[in-house]
Amino acid sequence: MGKVRTIQRSGSRFYVDAETAEKVPGVTSIINMLPKPFLTYWAARLTAETAVQNLAAVASIAERDEAGAIDYLKNAHTRYTKLRARVGSDAHDLFERMIRGEAIGRVHPDLEPYRAHFAEFLEAVGPQLVRAEDVAWSDQHNYAGSFDAILRLRLDDEGKPDPDGRPHLVMTDWKTSANTYPEVALQMAAYAHADWIISPDGTREPMPTFDGACVLHITPEGWEFIPVRIDAEVFEVFLTLRRVFQWDRETSKTVLGKAIASGTRKLVTGTQRRSR
Structure with a gap:
């Protein structure tokens, strides 16, 4: 396994081994196979709020360029997402x-x-950093992803930070979104169950066994350090989405064959003939 780079294909991220050219889908792109109907409502609401809050400006643009005003409103959610992504990065x-x-x-x-x-x-919490911003790579299930951190925490018997507690190896993710969503468990389970950790120079080591996972959720208002399940049940859900990704990108394109019978004549009724 050599150095790893990323590419974008049809809106999805793939990780590529620079030496072998092996290409596998990214963890986030796989998790995006989950249906998210709430996003339609969110985008519509954000568009409406943008219109109401900028009514005079939108009307002024529409007088000169109706298409421009429409583009301004329909891209409101994209502008917001890009801004949040920049702050998060x-x-x-x-x-x-x-x-x-x-x-x-x-x-x-x-x-x-x-x-x-x-x-x-x-x-x-007093965490000890073990690894940060490296790539988790799965040979067995063909996926990869960049994790935020692996930390060693000292915790008491109740799982609370304790400088005299027992050390725990924890897969960790930083989140700066408005909320923390259950999908983070799928993300971290994928990382923790991968086969290898790959450093920026291409060096790889076996993925260690984890005692658990946590997400650090930070907003301008405060922070929470939240335990997250990454057990076999959660990982199996991720593997199901991996199979859905395979279906969406490859298998679905092979299931319809060429027609073995067809017809081109259209039925013409007597009423249609008389009306000509």
């Missing part, structure tokens, strides 16, 4: 530098709440 970069022990000076005001809350987390 910057916050993830900040978290990695902080947990690696880098001294952090002033940050952009938008990031300051995230910095402050992550510093509180480090003080309260």
Whole structure:
């Protein structure tokens, strides 16, 4: 296994071994096979809110360019998603530098709440960093993904942080979205059940056995460190989505054969003939 790079194909991310050219789908793209009907309602509501909150501006644009006004409104959810993704990416970069022990000076005001809350987390939980931002790769099930961190935590018998507690190896994910969703369990189960950890230089090591998983949910208002199930039952759901991804991208294109019988004459009724 050599270095790993990523490519985008038809809206999905694939991880590619630079030496063998082996290509496998990313964990997030596989989880996107889950139906999300609530997104339709969310996008419609955001479009309506954008129109109401910018009524005069939208009307002004529409007077000069009706198509432009329509594009402005229909892309409201895309602009919001890109903005949130940029904030999330910057916050993830900040978290990695902080947990690696880098001294952090002033940050952009938008990031300051995230910095402050992550510093509180480090003080309260006292995690030891084992790995960060490496690739989890599964030979057995053909998928890969980049995980946020593997931490060693000292916990008491109730699972609470305790500097004198027993060490636990924990797969960890940082989330900066408004809410934490159950799909994070599928994501981290996929990472934890992969075969290999691959470093940026292409070095690979066997994936260790984990004592559990946690998600650190940070928003401008506060933070929570939440345990997450990554057991065999959860992993089997992810593998089902892996098979759905295979169906969607490959198998579905092979199931319909060429017609073995057909007809081209259309029935013409007497009424149709008389009306000509």
